Amino acid sequence: MKHRSDRIIMHVDMDSFFAAVEQRENPELRGKPVVVGADPKGGKGRGVVSTASYEARKYGIRSGMPISKAYKLCPHCIYLPVRYELYARVSENIMKILRSKAVKFQQVSIDEAYLDVTGRVKNYEEAIELAKEIKSEIYKKEKLTCSIGIAPNKLVAKIASGYKKPDGLTVVKPEDVEKFLELLPLRKIPGIGPKSKEALKKLGIETIGDLAKCDVQKLIPYFGRWSYELIMLAKGIDDREVGERRDVKSIGRERTFQEDIDDEERLKKAVEEIAELVHSDLKEEEYLFRTVTLKIRFSDFETHTKSKTLTSHHDDLETIKNVALSLLSHFLGKKKVRLLGIRLSNLKKKQRVSLDRFL
Numbered sequence: 001m002k003h004r005s006d007r008i009i010m011h012v013d014m015d016s017f018f019a020a021v022e023q024r025e026n027p028e029l030r031g032k033p034v035v036v037g038a039d040p041k042g043g044k045g046r047g048v049v050s051t052a053s054y055e056a057r058k059y060g061i062r063s064g065m066p067i068s069k070a071y072k073l074c075p076h077c078i079y080l081p082v083r084y085e086l087y088a089r090v091s092e093n094i095m096k097i098l099r100s101k102a103v104k105f106q107q108v109s110i111d112e113a114y115l116d117v118t119g120r121v122k123n124y125e126e127a128i129e130l131a132k133e134i135k136s137e138i139y140k141k142e143k144l145t146c147s148i149g150i151a152p153n154k155l156v157a158k159i160a161s162g163y164k165k166p167d168g169l170t171v172v173k174p175e176d177v178e179k180f181l182e183l184l185p186l187r188k189i190p191g192i193g194p195k196s197k198e199a200l201k202k203l204g205i206e207t208i209g210d211l212a213k214c215d216v217q218k219l220i221p222y223f224g225r226w227s228y229e230l231i232m233l234a235k236g237i238d239d240r241e242v243g244e245r246r247d248v249k250s251i252g253r254e255r256t257f258q259e260d261i262d263d264e265e266r267l268k269k270a271v272e273e274i275a276e277l278v279h280s281d282l283k284e285e286e287y288l289f290r291t292v293t294l295k296i297r298f299s300d301f302e303t304h305t306k307s308k309t310l311t312s313h314h315d316d317l318e319t320i321k322n323v324a325l326s327l328l329s330h331f332l333g334k335k336k337v338r339l340l341g342i343r344l345s346n347l348k349k350k351q352r353v354s355l356d357r358f359l
């Protein structure tokens with residue numbers, strides 16, 4: 001099997017996210033040890049730490065730790081409750097920036113995402129420039145720092161983003177993957193927890209490098225079919241695509257043009273044609289929609305989406321066309337367009353006349 005090392009993937013992870021947002025909101029908290037989580041109630045509190053600022057991590061406080069233990073480690077730390085809605089709003093702004101930089105985009109949690117930037121950048125040097133641009137745009141707009149890993153696949157990009165934190169930028173080119181992973185502890189590989197670690201230790205395997213070199217037959221009794229995968233990962237081989245998680249509740253089509261277009265009439269015509277395709281998918285699935293999203297990618301790969309949610313459900317082609325065209329009008333006259341897409345969401349299954357009632 002041939003494995004791909006021709007992609008350039010970024011993993012972006014915000015630094016001490018909840019605590020950093022709190023420090024941004026209240027300047028008095030900056031530079032101080034802040035713990036976001038359950039109320040410590042003078043050491044008697046139940047519940048856990050959501051996250052701790054880097055200043056608080058110096059005392060050994062970590063995400064998931066009982067809040068009572070955190071309090072013992074640092075009674076004078078500043079303890080704050082979780083304000084999830086605030087962080088979710090900030091997250092949305094950040095994801096919007098990240099999505100606009102990627103050819104393929106996948107948000108994996110409230111504060112991290114993968115970006116496939118292959119094609120948008122020609123090489124790792126350009127990828128580094130793009131990563132710096134992302135960091136400075138996030139900082140300018142949201143006053144928050146992030147850490148970025150750049151690598152030929154998701155696995156290595158993820159390990160790289162955590163390699164130097166906070167405010168890190170770690171680049172692992174294809175030819176450096178093996179060397180980068182070799183000395184790292186096994187727990188850096190997602191899926192290897194304390195139990196697997198123990199089993200591997202008995203086999204004399206302590207680092208990712210040991211695992212990469214090991215004979216798969218040795219692992220089979222312990223890990224079964226997963227053994228092959230494990231060795232692949234240790235070698236830094238990972239062909240998983242970066243993808244917007246399939247929302248089964250949406251129907252979409254997109255088109256990349258043979259050549260970039262800036263002629264308005266042609267763009268409008270393309271929107272109408274895509275609308276027709278989406279409409280026929282919609283009919284096939286027997287759905288009604290309430291939200292129309294237009295996706296546009298310019299010739300420099302900058303990508304935007306804009307949505308409109310209607311007050312009631314529809315299923316007709318005219319509505320799709322009209323809404324999509326009005327969304328398109330926001331983007332006209334800017335730059336040449338490389339791709340257009342339409343997605344329908346907020347779907348509802350068409351009510352079938354039940355056989356009972358029919359009879």
Ligand code: TTP
Nearest residue numbers: 013014015016017018019050051063064111165
């Ligand atoms: P992480 O990215 O794992 O952690 P972090 O952003 O706080 O710190 P780092 O600089 O190491 O990336 O998680 C993102 C947010 O998710 C975190 O700010 C709080 C929340 N979270 C929890 O609520 N509980 C948990 O156990 C973890 C790990 C995270």
Ligand code: MG
Nearest residue numbers: 013014015111
């Ligand atoms: Mg984070």
